[in-house]
Amino acid sequence: GAGVSQSPSNKVTEKGKDVELRCxxxxxxxxxxxxxxxxxxxxxxxxxxxxxxxxxxxxLPSDRFSAERTGGSVSTLTIQRTQQEDSAVYLCxxxxxxxxxxxxxxGPGTRLLVL
Amino acid sequence: AQTVxxxxxxxxxxxxxxxxxxxxxxxxxxNYYLFWYKQPPSRQMILVIRQEAYKQQNATENRFSVNFxxxxxxxxxxxxxxxxxxxxxxFCAFMKHGGAQxxxxxxxxxxxxxP
Numbered sequence: 001g002a003g004v005s006q007s008p009s010n011k012v013t014e015k016g017k018d019v020e021l022r023c024x025x026x027x028x029x030x031x032x033x034x035x036x037x038x039x040x041x042x043x044x045x046x047x048x049x050x051x052x053x054x055x056x057x058x059x060l061p062s063d064r065f066s067a068e069r070t071g072g073s074v075s076t077l078t079i080q081r082t083q084q085e086d087s088a089v090y091l092c093x094x095x096x097x098x099x100x101x102x103x104x105x106x107g108p109g110t111r112l113l114v115l
Numbered sequence: 116a117q118t119v120x121x122x123x124x125x126x127x128x129x130x131x132x133x134x135x136x137x138x139x140x141x142x143x144x145x146n147y148y149l150f151w152y153k154q155p156p157s158r159q160m161i162l163v164i165r166q167e168a169y170k171q172q173n174a175t176e177n178r179f180s181v182n183f184x185x186x187x188x189x190x191x192x193x194x195x196x197x198x199x200x201x202x203x204x205x206f207c208a209f210m211k212h213g214g215a216q217x218x219x220x221x222x223x224x225x226x227x228x229x230p
Contacts, residue, residue: 003159033217033218035218041222041223042119042206042220042221042222042223043160043206043208043218043220045217045218045219048217056217059217089158091158091160093160103150103162103165104160104162104218105162106152106159106160106161107159108157108158108159109158109159111158
C-alpha cells in the first residue's frame with residue numbers, strides 16, 4: 001500500500017519568509033511525528049501527534065515552529081520568519097499505536113533551503 | 116535523558132564481505148526498543164531491524180542481524196554478504212517502552228559497499 005508522503009520534496013525560500021511543509025501519513029496510523037535532519041547530523045525530534053491527544057511539542061526549537069494535524073490525518077509543519085539555520089531535511093513518520101507494533105514508517109522528507 | 120552513540124562516521128567494505136556497525140546507548144530504562152534504520156540517497160528512512168530489550172535472543176532479518184548486549188548497552192548491526200544496494204547511511208535508534216514514542220537517534224554511519 002501507499003507509504004508516508006511529503007510535499008514539497010524540495011523548498012527554497014528567502015530568509016524571513018514563512019513556509020508550510022505537508023505530511024500525509026499511512027491510512028489508519030494514529031501516531032505522527034516530525035523530525036529534522038541537519039546536514040551530517042542525526043535526526044532531531046520536533047513534535048508528536050497521537051490520536052486526539054494534545055501533541056507533544058517538546059522538540060520544537062522556537063516559537064517560530066508550529067504544527068497541526070487536521071482530522072487525525074494530514075499534518076502541516078509551519079516555520080515562520082525562516083532563518084538560515086532552519087535549512088535541513090524535515091522528515092515525517094507515522095505508526096500504528098498498538099502494543100509491540102511501534103515501528104515508525106518514514107516519508108522521503110522535504111529538503112528546505114533558506115537563503 | 117537517553118543518548119545514542121555511533122562511533123564510526125564512515126565505513127567501506129567490498130561486496131560480499133561482512134560488516135559490523137557499532138552502536139552504544141545510555142539509559143536508565145529497563146524496557147525499551149532498539150532499531151537500525153537505513154537511509155539511502157533517496158532520503159527515505161527504512162526500518163532494517165528492531166530489538167525488544169526484554170528479549171535475550173538477537174533479532175535477525177535475512178542478511179541483517181544484531182548483537183544485543185544489554186548489560187554493556189551495546190547494539191551492533193551485522194550485514195552478511197553485503198550488496199551494492201546496502202550502500203546508505205545507517206542510524207541506530209532508541210525508544211523507551213510506553214509513553215510517547217520518541218526515537219532518539221545516533222549520528223549515523225555512512226556505509227559504502229564497493230564492487
